[in-house]
Amino acid sequence: MTTLTKPRIQSIDLLKGLVMVIMALDHVRDYFHYSAFFFDATDPEQTTWPIFITRFITHFCAPAFSFLAGTSAFMIGKRKSPAELSSFLFKRGLWLVFVEIIIINFAWKFDLNFTHIGLQTIWSLGISMIVLAGLIHFPKKMILVFSLLIIFGHNLLDNIHFDGSYLWAILHERQKFEFTEGHTVIFAYSLLPWIGVMSLGYCFGSLYDSSFDAQKRKQLLNGLGIASIALFFILIAFNTYGDPLQWTNYGDVSKTLMSILNISKYPPSLLYLLVTLGGTLLFLANAEKLKGNFVNFFCVFGRVPFFYYILHLYLIHLMAVIAAEFTGFGWKIMVSMPTFITRVEALKGYGFNLITVYVVWIIVILLLYPLCKKFDNYKQSHKEKWWLSYL
Template sequence: MSIPSSSSRLQSIDLLRGIIMVIMAIDHVRVYSGLPAGGPEPGIFFTRWITHFCAPVFAFLAGSAAFFHGLKTTVRSLSRFLFTRGILLVILELTVVRLGWTFNLRLDLFMLAGILWMLGWSMMVMAFLVRLKPFTVGIIGLTVILVQDIFRRVPGLFSDSPQGIFARYWEFVYPSGSEGPGWIWVLYSIVPWVGVMAMGYGFGAIVNMDPARRKNLCLAVGLTAIALFVAVGSAMIALKPIGEDNRAFIFQLLDQRKYPASALFLCMTLGPVIGLIPAAEKAKGRFVNTLRMIGSVPLFYYLIHIPLHHLSAWVVNLLRNGRTGQEWYQTAPFSNVPPEFKWPLWCIYAVFAVNVILLYFACRWYATYKTTYTNQPWLRYV
């Protein structure tokens, strides 16, 4: 299916976003399989590792998409759109997404501050930052990423107790060792992710340059990030005490901190993608158009893919064990599948393949609907 685009630059955003949306499905199928998020086995390690690209690239491209949206409207209108869409994402996280994960209405069992929560609050912050110049916003974002550990120390300035109410709710901003609010699992803190989105907004100015200059800058930024990741990551491994970590070098290097995302984690994930932007702009073919189409309706994809995986887990469990296993998913994505009922790795990929095909047809319908009924304002939000 061909998706109209006013700019090849928008193609690169939709294409890369489509790729990561597809990859993301692997990890969310894994949630229902009961297999751990990574581990010593190469198969499950790399199954988890490849999905590490999803959150950073999605937040970064959300910032770039905001930049291009701003080219078509006023700063005031862009600010209002980001703030209202941010509120919508937070509400969807606490309602639709939560229900999709668990299929239950017991709020006391599970509540998650997941990726839509993080994106929503980051957009609300961006609603104020976009009043600045893109270069300034990008520098602010990079600074937040580099000095993020300063936020860990903030609760100590206001209270001696790590479990005081300020420290507990500060977990929404950045982990500081507190147990958190108690009524919600804080998976994604706002820092450093708001910095990633701000950096993506600033980077939009580079994507908007003439092709030759854009290519050179993308390659320079991407390769520099990769080089820093390899050099600094390798040095940190070399400085570890002997015997502290006996895993192979490659596993130690690729196992960077995601919660909250360290600067090395972001170099590892964003560097290759930034370097590939020029190639993504020139890519053609039916498969490319399919990924672009999925990338043009990311929120729709996200909202339906979780309940689809949940239903698929019921089917797999019925076929393998004669039971849906719903009791294991009351706190998904922290599922409690007993060891004897965990899926083999091949089963994850089989379900992933089937579900992506189903998601393709659903996204194709919705993308057609959006292009047909462009006069409906709510379609800008979903």
């Protein structure tokens, strides 16, 4: 049975690695697929099933990683006092916010002027950790209730709008602001639901205590995973609550099914979280005994996710710059651009088919593996270096 300390819980590393690798597919699509510049990949009226599925499977990445970040925080807390854990989470959260604003935004745009700042995945993880730094001092049952109230109740706020409110954009509504002349910021990952996901993951950390029976953990995770997905379909059937975008009957089975599965990520709706976290729990329940080279391969990425995340963005964007240059569009078209939407006219005719996207994705993963493997070995052999815990 796995324990909290040594060895590491391989099923968690495996899931982290899988979501990191799958996440790269979506980012490769952002830069290389012709459709990324013209329409939403999940729009039933414009997309195709291969494009839709390519986008849909990446929905599982952010919820799974945010949830597991909370679980990891609980495990770290087994080796630290509450005060030490709180301090660590607070400092790491601040570090992640800095990384999002400076390092990640530059990776997306290659813009030294930081004309357009997007606050996305790493930002939400950072702020969620800062909040969790305070939450850990409350009883675990209270944290669980807090988490469930946010996840199940935040869609009640969907019809409340405060145009021009930075606070509301940060908490619940994706908005874009011009904070100085010629400089904009977009709060892409509204925080309220993501805070609930991480704190929920923290509560689940107790299932991985060395005293917790492995078979009981499997049964509990399977039961909760199945219940989450069942509730997803129940709410879908009623089509009244759980997502601001209700599904449409197109009179066509294919389009209607796409509409049903076209769940909102910005912010993540209850339906979005039910199906993605349900899948996360089912995977965790049934992956503990998986072994072999396949598992070891993905676990490498799962043990160094932050290092991998930064590298993969820079590599993908650099490859896109080269692709634009060699396809006649010029490398500058991939530099200092505010959003993909604004590139439509300039990039008309640019892009590749989905097969090429998958080939580029595989190349990216294979190029990054040896670097991640080397860094993983370094982390494993230098656990005394405190700064490695921030990477």
